Amino acid sequence: MKVSVYGCELSGLVTAGALAQTGNEIVALPIGIAKVEDLRQGILPRNEPGLEALVTLQMQEGRLHFEDDWKAGVAHGEVLILSMPSWRLERAEEIIKVIGECAKGDVLVVNQSSFPIGTADRFEAQLKLAFAERGLVANVSVVAMPEFISEGSAINDFVKPDRIVLGSHDLKAIKLVKDLMRPYNRVTDQVKVMSTRAAEYTKYAVNALLATRISLVNELANNAEHFDIDMEEVRQGLGSDHRIGFNYLYPGCGFGGPSFAADVKNLVGTLQSKGYDADLLKAVLSNNESQKEVLFRKAWRFFNTDLKNKTIAVWGLSFKPNTSTVENAPSINTIRAFVEQGAEVRAYDPQAMNDFSEHWTNPHSINMVGDMYEALEGADALVILTEWKAFWNPDFKRMKKQMDNLVIFDGRNIYDPDVVMEQGFRYFGVGRGEVI
Amino acid sequence: MGVESSSAWRALKQHCQQGAGEVHLKTLFDQKNRAEVFSVELDDLFLDYSKNRVTEETLKLLIDLAEQQALPSWIQRLLDGEQVNDTEERPAMHAALRAGGQGVKGEALSVQKDIELEFEKMAGMVSKIRAGQWRGFSGKPITDVVNIGVGGSDLGPLMMTHALQNIKSPIDLHFISSIDGTQTSNLLKKLNQETTLFVLASKSFTTIDTLSNAETAKDWLEEKIEDPQTLLSQHFVGVSTKPEMMTQWGIPHDNQLVFWDWVGGRYSLWSTIGLPIALKVGMDGFREMLQGANIMDSHFGHAPLDQNIPVLMGLIDVWNINFLDIQAKAILPYDARLKYLPSYFEQLVMESNGKSVNREGEAVTYKTCPILWGEVGPNAQHAFYQLLHQGTQAVMCDFIAPVERDDFDRSRTFGTDESLHYQHELAMANCFAQSRVLMLGDAAIPESIKQQFDSPFKHYPGNQPSNTILLKTISPKTLGMLVALYEHKTFVESVIWEINPFDQWGVELGKLIAKETHAAIKDESRADSFDSSTQNLIKRIVK
Numbered sequence: 001m002k003v004s005v006y007g008c009e010l011s012g013l014v015t016a017g018a019l020a021q022t023g024n025e026i027v028a029l030p031i032g033i034a035k036v037e038d039l040r041q042g043i044l045p046r047n048e049p050g051l052e053a054l055v056t057l058q059m060q061e062g063r064l065h066f067e068d069d070w071k072a073g074v075a076h077g078e079v080l081i082l083s084m085p086s087w088r089l090e091r092a093e094e095i096i097k098v099i100g101e102c103a104k105g106d107v108l109v110v111n112q113s114s115f116p117i118g119t120a121d122r123f124e125a126q127l128k129l130a131f132a133e134r135g136l137v138a139n140v141s142v143v144a145m146p147e148f149i150s151e152g153s154a155i156n157d158f159v160k161p162d163r164i165v166l167g168s169h170d171l172k173a174i175k176l177v178k179d180l181m182r183p184y185n186r187v188t189d190q191v192k193v194m195s196t197r198a199a200e201y202t203k204y205a206v207n208a209l210l211a212t213r214i215s216l217v218n219e220l221a222n223n224a225e226h227f228d229i230d231m232e233e234v235r236q237g238l239g240s241d242h243r244i245g246f247n248y249l250y251p252g253c254g255f256g257g258p259s260f261a262a263d264v265k266n267l268v269g270t271l272q273s274k275g276y277d278a279d280l281l282k283a284v285l286s287n288n289e290s291q292k293e294v295l296f297r298k299a300w301r302f303f304n305t306d307l308k309n310k311t312i313a314v315w316g317l318s319f320k321p322n323t324s325t326v327e328n329a330p331s332i333n334t335i336r337a338f339v340e341q342g343a344e345v346r347a348y349d350p351q352a353m354n355d356f357s358e359h360w361t362n363p364h365s366i367n368m369v370g371d372m373y374e375a376l377e378g379a380d381a382l383v384i385l386t387e388w389k390a391f392w393n394p395d396f397k398r399m400k401k402q403m404d405n406l407v408i409f410d411g412r413n414i415y416d417p418d419v420v421m422e423q424g425f426r427y428f429g430v431g432r433g434e435v436i
Numbered sequence: 437m438g439v440e441s442s443s444a445w446r447a448l449k450q451h452c453q454q455g456a457g458e459v460h461l462k463t464l465f466d467q468k469n470r471a472e473v474f475s476v477e478l479d480d481l482f483l484d485y486s487k488n489r490v491t492e493e494t495l496k497l498l499i500d501l502a503e504q505q506a507l508p509s510w511i512q513r514l515l516d517g518e519q520v521n522d523t524e525e526r527p528a529m530h531a532a533l534r535a536g537g538q539g540v541k542g543e544a545l546s547v548q549k550d551i552e553l554e555f556e557k558m559a560g561m562v563s564k565i566r567a568g569q570w571r572g573f574s575g576k577p578i579t580d581v582v583n584i585g586v587g588g589s590d591l592g593p594l595m596m597t598h599a600l601q602n603i604k605s606p607i608d609l610h611f612i613s614s615i616d617g618t619q620t621s622n623l624l625k626k627l628n629q630e631t632t633l634f635v636l637a638s639k640s641f642t643t644i645d646t647l648s649n650a651e652t653a654k655d656w657l658e659e660k661i662e663d664p665q666t667l668l669s670q671h672f673v674g675v676s677t678k679p680e681m682m683t684q685w686g687i688p689h690d691n692q693l694v695f696w697d698w699v700g701g702r703y704s705l706w707s708t709i710g711l712p713i714a715l716k717v718g719m720d721g722f723r724e725m726l727q728g729a730n731i732m733d734s735h736f737g738h739a740p741l742d743q744n745i746p747v748l749m750g751l752i753d754v755w756n757i758n759f760l761d762i763q764a765k766a767i768l769p770y771d772a773r774l775k776y777l778p779s780y781f782e783q784l785v786m787e788s789n790g791k792s793v794n795r796e797g798e799a800v801t802y803k804t805c806p807i808l809w810g811e812v813g814p815n816a817q818h819a820f821y822q823l824l825h826q827g828t829q830a831v832m833c834d835f836i837a838p839v840e841r842d843d844f845d846r847s848r849t850f851g852t853d854e855s856l857h858y859q860h861e862l863a864m865a866n867c868f869a870q871s872r873v874l875m876l877g878d879a880a881i882p883e884s885i886k887q888q889f890d891s892p893f894k895h896y897p898g899n900q901p902s903n904t905i906l907l908k909t910i911s912p913k914t915l916g917m918l919v920a921l922y923e924h925k926t927f928v929e930s931v932i933w934e935i936n937p938f939d940q941w942g943v944e945l946g947k948l949i950a951k952e953t954h955a956a957i958k959d960e961s962r963a964d965s966f967d968s969s970t971q972n973l974i975k976r977i978v979k
Contacts, residue, residue: 299575300574301574301575304663304666305571305666336569337569
């Protein structure tokens with residue numbers, strides 16, 4: 001099938017690469033900062049495991065082309081996919097305008113982006129109007145097919161989906177999109193067909209529920225400390241209840257990321273602007289903002305409110321492992337809080353140091369170091385913000401030599417408190433370790 | 437010889453008796469260009485004083501009086517920081533606080549550096565608190581700031597922050613002033629110790645009202661905070677002229693903001709006492725307010741007397757009080773954001789000029805400060821305007837209104853924006869209608885409905901004088917201009933009356949007797965020498 005994918009960020013590239021892999025002829029069109037020349041050389045705006053290899057191979061095989069001209073995309077695709085970040089709505093509007101102006105026959109648009117509820121219906125109406133004005137008689141259908149990929153496992157999430165949510169009222173369109181997605185829908189029928197609005201809302205609802213779950217677990221963990229309870233034991237008890245399960249049950253120093261947190265914020269924004277209730281979700285968001293500083297607060301109390309000239313080592317800046325992104329990450333809030341109190345920060349992250357520098361707008365500078373142990377040089381405390389695999393079993397002896405003061409604030413509960421305490425460290429996790 | 441026997445005063449007396457005192461305002465408006473002649477504009481502020489019972493001749497004689505009283509040199513002495521507060525032997529340099537280092541001379545110049553250093557310290561605190569980086573004991577950011585102060589340490593910041601409520605602030609501000617503790621206990625129920633910071637604002641740092649509320653706040657914090665040092669360093673800021681007293685109370689040096697004894701309490705919002713204002717609108721907004729006031733200072737210092745807004749307002753008040761025998765003044769803002777402006781001006785004007793001895797200590801033989809009160813105009817229309825229109829008191833009024841409102845989008849002609857625009861027009865219509873009816877009385881009644889008003893109960897004598905002040909909008913800048921205008925016009929009156937507007941001995945005795953009375957409440961035998969009424973009252977509360 002001939003498919004055009006508008007958007008060359010994570011979701012667009014994964015979609016383009018995966019669909020090319022199953023034999024489709026793909027034209028992918030960047031709509032943001034990514035440049036066609038870079039993309040054609042395999043230089044991608046995102047670090048994502050397996051993505052570069054996938055994209056490069058599909059280009060070599062000749063099934064994936066990058067183009068600049070939006071009209072060329074309209075001419076090429078039987079299916080036109082919009083796959084862009086939620087804040088790119090204006091770009092999507094422009095693309096719809098171009099489609100309305102230059103499409104020559106039937107149009108099937110599939111929107112994967114998290115745009116406000118009702119966007120697919122609105123785009124469809126706009127296209128119909130544009131066609132009517134041109135006197136073009138053709139079928140128009142805008143389908144909502146929200147993406148459920150996560151950074152770090154995006155390709156796998158796309159090719160082995162839990163389900164494919166398909167929002168449309170148009171049987172012909174549903175049939176076509178189902179056929180496009182057939183390779184990923186083999187074992188059992190995973191396609192959930194519903195109204196476009198229900199499909200759009202499902203995406204928001206999923207993230208809202210997960211965010212609420214994380215914040216609730218965090219609140220329970222913070223309070224477990226007050227009663228001298230190890231939250232890890234509670235987690236075992238909770239997760240083994242089949243009604244609850246183990247996913248998204250880890251307490252930590254808050255969630256972030258470019259889409260997950262942004263989706264919940266957008267949903268709250270939409271609800272509030274219309275005067276609808278969003279009390280619980282607002283609480284979830286504010287709870288999460290506060291949770292991003294949980295380690296700072298522990299350190300603040302540990303050092304008896306005096307952090308001036310203390311050296312704080314930070315391991316991990318990205319909002320989760322296997323990504324170079326720090327958008328909405330706890331690292332920004334935590335490090336800002338430390339430097340505002342006069343502490344010096346030495347930070348290390350395997351991938352996200354560049355992105356962190358771009359997001360860092362504070363006048364105080366911080367030291368970025370190229371090695372996790374180097375960060376510990378003369379440190380008064382270690383703060384762990386991301387559970388990169390390299391941090392799980394460090395050389396504690398080496399750490400003890402580097403650090404001036406053996407204290408660990410673990411925002412991802414990656415250590416066994418007994419083990420690190422036996423090594424001579426003071427240890428403060430989230431709902432685990434010492435209480436302060 | 438007092439001013440009342442001076443030639444300029446006698447000339448005014450004669451002018452008044454020869455008809456100027458009798459002429460009705462409606463007659464004065466036969467002069468077609470009256471509104472144009474009797475109005476003046478400065479930057480974002482416009483004053484229409486045409487609805488006063490004055491003619492060009494009256495103004496000329498008033499200016500003669502001002503010159504006779506050496507007003508121009510008094511203005512320079514005030515602005516240069518000379519010792520205009522003679523009973524307390526110090527200058528009154530509130531204008532120096534807003535000079536920004538520019539256009540000042542003498543003592544007012546020499547204090548500029550100290551002022552700027554203190555503002556820089558304040559700016560640091562403000563940006564830290566507003567950025568959510570001032571931490572409470574548990575490490576959470578401060579979200580609520582409670583100003584504990586009374587009089588000048590309360591009213592200025594309260595009035596300003598209320599007036600600027602449309603400006604969004606990351607900090608919720610609260611004010612506690614009253615000694616009885618009710619405000620404190622009600623407020624503390626709603627706040628969280630982890631995220632609350634108290635500002636102790638007291639010029640002397642001995643004010644019992646403030647210190648007793650501060651002790652209650654401290655007790656409340658102690659419920660959650662074990663370490664007394666953390667409690668003080670993270671949850672208290674002090675603002676005072678007495679750093680040693682702040683230190684003694686336990687406020688760490690970094691948390692102290694000072695001002696100086698040459699800042700009168702009722703003029704202190706321009707100093708670090710304005711901290712809550714800066715927390716509300718940011719340090720930039722605070723400086724805009726200072727700049728607004730500075731525009732008025734510079735005008736006051738340079739404009740010729742007959743075009744000088746504070747001078748004109750002050751002289752016309754003198755005319756009204758001493759020659760037309762009007763002893764009451766109403767402050768009537770037509771915008772609910774200015775709710776506390778009347779209380780603020782009550783303090784500014786009555787604490788300054790509510791005096792009956794001149795600078796030489798001799799009793800004056802003429803009236804000085806009138807009774808001043810006020811209320812948001814549209815509300816007051818349903819209350820005391822009856823008295824203004826048909827009572828037996830002559831009252832002069834100041835109507836104050838913004839030309840524009842910035843809390844809705846004027847270009848939008850639908851929904852709430854449209855109705856808010858409509859409401860603003862209604863408020864302005866009421867403002868202009870009231871001053872017109874107060875001026876014209878029955879003459880304002882349209883010919884077509886005259887018959888309906890043919891009744892002694894529906895008679896409107898009119899002839900009540902008023903000023904109308906229009907501000908471009910309500911902003912830090914225009915409020916700065918407005919408050920500075922009233923400060924200076926109050927000073928102008930004091931110069932004519934030969935009194936010192938910068939002391940307030942009248943409030944001292946009561947404070948002293950309160951201490952004695954408190955002792956008597958604790959130990960009733962001490963009330964033996966009191967009058968029977970006070971003894972009786974004490975008995976009723978001692979259990």
